[in-house]
Amino acid sequence: MKDDLGGTLLTLAGYFALLSLFAIGGGNSAVPEMHRFAVDVQHWLTEREFGDVFALAQLTPGPNLIIVTLIGYHVAGLPGGLVTTAAMCGPSAVFAFFAARASEHFRESAWYGILSRALVPVTLGLTAASAAVVATSSGYNWIAVAITLGTAVTAFFVRVHPLLAFAVAAMLGLGGLV
């Protein structure tokens, strides 16, 4: 990538600027699309590296979409990380700025109910897709599947602090089980 840094940065900027406007439902819902582009299309990362980068983003405080900084850094170093972050945040931030001025009493409008009923299911499907993509990125190891299902069932019934779940899973992984 070093031979054509400018071209790579341009690709990163263009792609993530577009993705910025399609990432409904927060950072995690765009994870399958990032995976498709970075792993399947561009071969910037291997499956395993994508899983690693996703895990690192989960371990970092702050917004979920910080994962794009890690992807950008992996592809093109520090400039890649900064360009990718700016591209992913910029367009949607500008959009939000003007949208907020245009819709003062959004919750009371008829659009709120319609958009809610229309977009919540889509977001749900996207989040489920993210879980599927991340779960399969670490391979079809039975222990990994067991960790995924165990965490899912536990977190469904009990309030689990994410860091606690991650710590337990990391220890299980370190024990050579994943």
Added chain:
Amino acid sequence: MSLPPQTPLDAASPVPDSAAASPPPQVRPTLGEIFIAFAKISLSGFGGVLAWSRRMMVEERQWLTPEQFNETYALCSFLPGGNILNFSVVVGSRFRGPLGSVVAFAGLMGPPVLLVLAIAAIYAHYGDLPALRRMLGGVAAAAAGLMLATVAKMARPLFHNRAVVGPLMALATFVAIGLLHWPLPGVLLVVIPLSIALAWLVPTRGAG
């Protein structure tokens, strides 16, 4: 960061507040105060930035009323991009105009970006260590599990009233993106107009 027990969309669900967004806030925090508040939200944001932003804005600083918070968050969860990022832009703008937006955004993104760049540099050096890879493999598996739990919780209200449309749209989106690995923009350009049309045409009772 990761999957909060309360997902952003929880803010979008029920809890009607007739007095939404009124009266307007009389508070006008300085740019420095805005930056620090959002940096704090961001850095304490393990297990749901939503919960922390509410605690900071409504309870600690009292810059927003609970109604204003709900109203603002509901809007932000429907806008593209990170919900909390949109929230910072909208709230910053309300207090101090465009400059307020920039400062709130910088507070929210600056510290975690610096942190994650350091993490990225470390990973670039030690990412191949088998021990680290195994630990990260475990974390990724657990994160996928947390997302599944969130999906299951969010899906429950979808099945009320024997609704068909909502679950179908969720399933279609999941199959297209999660299993067939189709490009997101193309899928959304079909699914979202379709979903909005159906939500508009099918009456609330029994609609998904």
